[in-house]
Amino acid sequence: MLPEKSLAWGRSKSCIRDLAAYGSARKAEIGEDKVFDFSLGNPSVPAPPCVEEALRRALETDSVQLHGYTPAAGLPSLRRAVAEDLNGRWGLGFAPELIYVTCGAAAGLAACMHGLLLPGEEAVAFAPFFPEYRVFAEGAGGALVTVPPDEDLRPDLAALERALNERTKLVILNTPNNPSGVVLREADLEKLAAVLKQAEARFGHPIYLISDEPYRELVYGDKPAPCVPAFYDDTIICYSFSKSLSLPGERIGYLAVSPRMAGRQDVFDALAGAARACGYVNAPSLMQRVAEQCLGQTADISVYRTNRDLLYENLTALGFSCVYPEGAFYLFMRSPEPDAKAFSERAKKHELLLVPSDDFGVGGYVRIACCVSTEMICRSLPAFAELAKEYGL
């Protein structure tokens, strides 16, 4: 009598949240410092000072204005500021009218799925991928089609070509990637765009590229993450301030429809209509002010690089095999036995909480969150050494 999928989504906890809950219980049992919890992608560094300054400044302003409704698409000043920020990075002529302020990237992704997918149409995701993509796509009445990665865990374009068909409405790209840390470069994006343009021509309709960019600022090389819509006109950027400003609980981000997209106004309207039907009135008004004041700034994310280096060097030295993360704040490590869940269970015996990769759409890996204290990583290394020994590494 109740929608089966809603029931299932409400009942199932993600394995990440399950593991985190186990961690909380275990810490209460044997002590906080005895458990090495690498489960959650919750930023471990405080929000930058500009956030507190913006909050305090906002509190000096008129309460009725500050906490009042904003337009559904966001404060006009914030939409202008976002467009200017993007144009300052990349040019391209982003337009305030095509910026829609959202309750985080998840709300933006859900609006894309509900606003673009007709029943039976397909959203394509490159494995490994954020597990909620499936919930959003199926919640919108569409289907999620997954493309297995190449041997380096990077998007496999030949596999993408095979997955595209007349029902393909959109492709989700997540670079820097959760959970692999892979960052696509300009040459990768050129090749991806070529495949998509060819498919658009072959099937005679747009295929939207949803560029899910919550980790855009978390890149550890010399060069920033490239501008995805510079390579492919039918792109919608889905951004969140969760990771860059360490505000994941506050739910603030935006959608930016490329100013180069042919049907951009219709697409924007469909996203806005879908957000409305999902019950979004406006993104939290106080946090809209904070985002406007803090655009272009980040929390002190240097610790994530320190942690990545520390984990990568030590774990590979122990004989584990890891994808070298160029961005985001996770280390994706190959399980020494084929069953990642069994490996995760074995790691638990050493109080190491590592997320098995199955829910990300690939088997045989674990995700290790680098957004933890450096000190905990140091303390955890003997446990990793014991674990390696157990597998004869």
Added chain:
Amino acid sequence: MLPEKSLAWGRSKSCIRDLAAYGSARKAEIGEDKVFDFSLGNPSVPAPPCVEEALRRALETDSVQLHGYTPAAGLPSLRRAVAEDLNGRWGLGFAPELIYVTCGAAAGLAACMHGLLLPGEEAVAFAPFFPEYRVFAEGAGGALVTVPPDEDLRPDLAALERALNERTKLVILNTPNNPSGVVLREADLEKLAAVLKQAEARFGHPIYLISDEPYRELVYGDKPAPCVPAFYDDTIICYSFSKSLSLPGERIGYLAVSPRMAGRQDVFDALAGAARACGYVNAPSLMQRVAEQCLGQTADISVYRTNRDLLYENLTALGFSCVYPEGAFYLFMRSPEPDAKAFSERAKKHELLLVPSDDFGVGGYVRIACCVSTEMICRSLPAFAELAKEYGL
């Protein structure tokens, strides 16, 4: 190629927002004090001091905790506090496990529609009703069936009985009502519950009563609004702090599934799953702390009663016919000509911005927001007098 309904919802502005936009432009043209803008339901009184205190106190706490993810259903402490607050008012045994903290009432309503309606099933609303009910119901793949009011603009139970059928999955009740100000009393709820119980027995399945209560605290008589789930077990309360704490832009509220509902855990899970599929990760974390600190308190809402009295007395004295609002912060006034839109246009000539009732599902009325400054009401009275004269009242 794009979902037609999403496109339509994204393109259409509500007539309320249209009128408000006209008002802003007109104020810029002829001066702020020359336009009598009664269009928006934005609280006109500041948030109570406890809100600023709670915000400042929160800023003293650990940033990573404060702005971090919370569980999807909300902070456990807030869920407990909400259940205690409801039990303190009404008893009934509300359970923290059945409280789901939402991004405002709209998010809660959307979760109800998406979580309860199967394709083709019907949601019933009593006219006059909040226009977004239709968007939420149709967005979830259901249909909205409307029940015309009786001659006093109150729910017509005979008409409800005729509307109920085997496809009816839920009924939305909004008391105190936007836009009419009608408040149902215990006897009304008893009769309503009897009709619904009979229909449940006749059709052999639950019919959920969604009690949309953002105006619960805004009641002007001696007695508070009654407890809806005390009368009908299959009730889900949909609450928002928008009006009681003057925080409409912050998007914070909750769903409370009645502890007396037979299938309560399944229903809770379906709502949670629907919220997840709509992209809700958690309600804004800072505002969850604020809500917890401010439970049971309200902004100084006495001005709304002053304004109601002033408008009701003066407009009826001028010969207009109004529904006497016992709650909420609107005055619903009969249009002196059958076409409320034509009347609203005529009122504009006197710089009076009154929302025609058509979008609320009844013709022939205008909604006058009482959440404005008392001083503006005083200044507007000569314009209302001119308008009355024009109609020969």
